[in-house]
Amino acid sequence: MSSKELSATEPTGEEDWDLVIDGSSHSWRLGLRELAGFKDLLFLFVKRDFVTFYKQTVLGPLWFFIQPLLKVGIYYVIFARIAGVPTDGVPPILFYITGLTFWEYFASSWKKTSETFLENQHIFGKVYFPRLVVPLSVMISNAVKLGIQFLLFALFWLLYYFSGADISLKAEALLLPFYVLLIAVMGLGAGLIVTSLTTRYRDLKFLLDTLIQLLMYLSPILYPLELAEGIFRKLLLLNPMTSVLEAIKYSFLGTGVFDWRYLTYSCVFALILFVCGLLVFNRTERNFIDTV
16 A cells, blocks of 8 residues: 555544533533434433333323322322311312422422432433433423413313412413423423432432422422411522422412512522532543443
């Protein structure tokens, strides 16, 4: 082979690659342009979440409706019938299903995204793609589940409304996409932090369920905010989910508290939580495979 032919086959170092993977990326970069190139993979993960949810079950997708109904039934018996906890003039079943519909979106998003590194290490160790695709797919699949369960809530709302229940639909109901986005950002941010920490501290994986359950009882889901007094009320207001749940109840039930001051606090909290989670997540994804 002549020197001229050899030079034609050797890399010149000036090729235009479609994708370059190196360790020079900064942890603060979100990489939206890169994510856009993996949209097909994103929806593939969304499909995977749905399939695994009801795979090898008899009732299949009906569990999207059965699970919240079972929880509402349990809470109705314990809190409404036995404990006699008031629900601010709203029928207890409708009161519970309103809060639980949106709380479950937050809780399931937080819990599922917190398993990103541990549950997908077998994939992350073999092929490259933006790791943020996985938690984003969780948020999308959970948002679809929320949409399905919202239909169940809407059905109960219509039944109670036409039966003469003291409920009303406010103009603030148009802010529903804002409420959902706020919940999604908080769930995603919290999940990114936990999944990053669990690569080193597996104990958090066992504490998370308890933490989510505790936070649920510190949210006005099974009781109205007006029932809380003193230091307990202050603790409730420190919970960023409180203002969102109260705004939702005000919007769709005509009860609860709608206050832009509290919602602004939740927005700032959600933004800080998401940014911190993204920083920690991007920093961890570089070398997590060596620690899990």
